[in-house]
Amino acid sequence: MLKKKLFYSLIALVFTGNLFAQKDIAVNAPGAQNPILPGWFADPTIKKFGDTYYIYATTDNEMLASGAPTVWYSKDFKNWYNYIMEIPSFSAKSITNFWAPDIVVGDDGKYYLYFGNCEMGCNIYGYVSDTPVGPWKKLSEQDVPVISNGYPREGYPSLDAQFFTDTDGKVYGYWGTWVHYNGGYAVGELNKKTMGEMVHSANIPLAQTPEPFEAAYMMKKGSKYILMYSGASCHDETYNVRYSYSDSPYGPFTPGKNNPILSTNEDQSVHGPGHHSVLKENDDYYIVYHKHDYPMTRGGLARQVCIDKMIFENDSTIQKVVPTSKGISDLIKSAVPEDIAFGKTTTASSYYHLKSTQYDYEYKPLYAIDDNNATMWKAADNNTPQYLIVDLGAEKKIRRIMTQFEFASYYYQYKLEYSVNGKNWLSYADKSKNRTAGSPMIDDNDVNARYIKLTVLATEKTGLYAAVWNIKVYSSLFDLPLPLKNKASNTPPAIKSTKQLLVDLDASKLANNSAINTISNKGSIGGTFTKSGDITLEKSEGIKAFHFKNGAFTLDKAVPKSLAWNGSYTVTTWVKNPDVAKEGEILASWCDRNEFNLANSYNALAYNSGSYGAVVHLDGHFDMKFNKVPEANKWHHIVLTFDGVVEKVYVDGVVDNSQTMLLSSAIAKAKIIIGASDIGENFSGFMASLRLYDYALSQEDLLLVMKQTKPKTE
Numbered sequence: 001m002l003k004k005k006l007f008y009s010l011i012a013l014v015f016t017g018n019l020f021a022q023k024d025i026a027v028n029a030p031g032a033q034n035p036i037l038p039g040w041f042a043d044p045t046i047k048k049f050g051d052t053y054y055i056y057a058t059t060d061n062e063m064l065a066s067g068a069p070t071v072w073y074s075k076d077f078k079n080w081y082n083y084i085m086e087i088p089s090f091s092a093k094s095i096t097n098f099w100a101p102d103i104v105v106g107d108d109g110k111y112y113l114y115f116g117n118c119e120m121g122c123n124i125y126g127y128v129s130d131t132p133v134g135p136w137k138k139l140s141e142q143d144v145p146v147i148s149n150g151y152p153r154e155g156y157p158s159l160d161a162q163f164f165t166d167t168d169g170k171v172y173g174y175w176g177t178w179v180h181y182n183g184g185y186a187v188g189e190l191n192k193k194t195m196g197e198m199v200h201s202a203n204i205p206l207a208q209t210p211e212p213f214e215a216a217y218m219m220k221k222g223s224k225y226i227l228m229y230s231g232a233s234c235h236d237e238t239y240n241v242r243y244s245y246s247d248s249p250y251g252p253f254t255p256g257k258n259n260p261i262l263s264t265n266e267d268q269s270v271h272g273p274g275h276h277s278v279l280k281e282n283d284d285y286y287i288v289y290h291k292h293d294y295p296m297t298r299g300g301l302a303r304q305v306c307i308d309k310m311i312f313e314n315d316s317t318i319q320k321v322v323p324t325s326k327g328i329s330d331l332i333k334s335a336v337p338e339d340i341a342f343g344k345t346t347t348a349s350s351y352y353h354l355k356s357t358q359y360d361y362e363y364k365p366l367y368a369i370d371d372n373n374a375t376m377w378k379a380a381d382n383n384t385p386q387y388l389i390v391d392l393g394a395e396k397k398i399r400r401i402m403t404q405f406e407f408a409s410y411y412y413q414y415k416l417e418y419s420v421n422g423k424n425w426l427s428y429a430d431k432s433k434n435r436t437a438g439s440p441m442i443d444d445n446d447v448n449a450r451y452i453k454l455t456v457l458a459t460e461k462t463g464l465y466a467a468v469w470n471i472k473v474y475s476s477l478f479d480l481p482l483p484l485k486n487k488a489s490n491t492p493p494a495i496k497s498t499k500q501l502l503v504d505l506d507a508s509k510l511a512n513n514s515a516i517n518t519i520s521n522k523g524s525i526g527g528t529f530t531k532s533g534d535i536t537l538e539k540s541e542g543i544k545a546f547h548f549k550n551g552a553f554t555l556d557k558a559v560p561k562s563l564a565w566n567g568s569y570t571v572t573t574w575v576k577n578p579d580v581a582k583e584g585e586i587l588a589s590w591c592d593r594n595e596f597n598l599a600n601s602y603n604a605l606a607y608n609s610g611s612y613g614a615v616v617h618l619d620g621h622f623d624m625k626f627n628k629v630p631e632a633n634k635w636h637h638i639v640l641t642f643d644g645v646v647e648k649v650y651v652d653g654v655v656d657n658s659q660t661m662l663l664s665s666a667i668a669k670a671k672i673i674i675g676a677s678d679i680g681e682n683f684s685g686f687m688a689s690l691r692l693y694d695y696a697l698s699q700e701d702l703l704l705v706m707k708q709t710k711p712k713t714e
Helices: 001-022 365-367 699-709
Strands: 043-050 052-059 070-074 080-082 101-107 111-117 122-130 162-165 171-175 187-189 199-205 214-221 224-231 240-248 272-282 284-292 303-309 311-313 345-348 354-355 361-363 386-406 412-419 426-431 441-459 465-474 502-504 518-520 528-540 541-553 568-578 588-589 604-606 635-642 648-651 654-662 685-693
Touching: 043 284, 052 101, 101 162, 162 214, 171 214, 171 361, 214 272, 224 272, 345 365, 365 386, 365 465, 386 412, 386 426, 426 441, 441 465, 568 588, 568 699, 588 685, 604 685, 635 699, 685 699
Parallel strands: 043 272
Antiparallel strands: 043 052, 043 303, 052 070, 070 080, 101 111, 111 122, 162 171, 171 187, 187 199, 214 224, 224 240, 272 284, 284 303, 345 386, 354 361, 386 441, 386 465, 412 426, 412 441, 502 685, 518 528, 528 541, 541 685, 568 635, 568 685, 588 604, 635 648, 648 654
């Protein structure tokens, strides 16, 4: 009887222990281990070469996921270091797209890097190096792709290639995106002599991989070939991971009965998980995937890399993955000492409170010392300088400070100071002239202090915030995984906002009989507007206004650099549109649609009833409509603001719609155009006035502007 009681007690203990082990934690909990990388990265490929882990990924949250080609590396799978790889550009142009990279070790011991790029057709290109991090050399000096667009079938988009080395040494590739429109994934064998071309390629019928989208990934379990892939849409919560299995690398494949195996969880703390790879460590499997950020950036392209346990029920069945914020247990013991800043008290010059029609969220100072890559401290606006102070609670020895800024591949200029009393400050590290990006930024010294003060002075890109995922403080030095350092940038620090009214066009200030072929801009940048097409100065309901029929005003001054990249702005206008059902109806534009031709590199304010009726960003996944379209043929005050985080449209002083965004505004060749876009899309209605500022006005300020500029009847 005693033995039975002991047996059942043991079973209960084990069962309770398993429940406890599976229990997740809040997404903003201190010490959460998902995401594993501090930054915006997607499409992760996880590899282990020797004793070092590497994650090759798409750099996200800018220019339609077209950031620098970077790799993350770690020896303990906890402390990750970012490196910007040296990859030669194409002969015809520089590389912007570095999408969904993968890496293969050849029979010659060299490393072969492959990634997708759509600048010269949507192709897969290949590079080779003696090390996993480069420097890289082209496989083809003539830029011949390894997998070309239209292969193996005409019109097929060759992106998202992943390679699989079989037990017989053969290497197979699997690729394809938007495959539900393109007839299924593709498979082929990599020519191991050249490592630069595919042979025996074919398409996998759609029925063998139901509900696909992109991101095929092949692995082998026993004698079974497991073809995993991502389904639904990468832009929203429907994104998921699925699988099929076969006895051959070419199929035919049988869909898994329990698909999808990884999806958005119930509380949506893991939102839109997908585009993964798999790490096998001893007999355990881990799925490394990306998920969307929280608060979620519009279009779902501010993604972060996570890891969770993946369990095979048998060689052809994967159990459903439980996505977590907790992540996984330590794979190996870390030699990095205790972070003495963890959980300590913080204060800051300011912090950002995101208030929109979707979210109410605070980027608190304490999020900088919580060792959680899902949270960050972000200043209240994108003005600098901004500071963050960490109180260690007592005077301690400080040998190393590691700072993870929001964007790993752009530099921040900053200084670190220390103090024993919080009043008298001495220099710990002066990076006020820094032009080298990195994550973490590592600063060593040997001091005793209670307080550490980080002051962000400037950023490489316009409109980036003083923002920190984590700042970590150590009392002793320790070895770093690899002796890598990024090259310094030649780009000077970003131009800051002038906090001025840039453009002021007001019909009421013109005489009734004025010629309007040219009009002086009364805003701070000056210049002259030149009319093109059909615009007249008329009265509508007794209000003097420009009547746009098929014309525009174009300013002869360059778009100010304070509006570049993620620069803040406000557009205010009094308008009356007789027909809101028309396409286009652009009130103002100031970006070049063709410079990057990427989704969030273009901005324009519109007034129509369509999906981009308020703001145009080239791609429907990023455009913003009016929730309630302003009534046609009536005067309205329409305002668009962007503060570097949230885009808001106001109608008659009230917020109508908003979305979290990060822009990559292309202004280099652009013109400020009133009443049209750079390709036409003309406004057809009345405009009494329009103003453009290079900062985001508060709602209180907007109400004042609305009152001051309200057109009067004559």
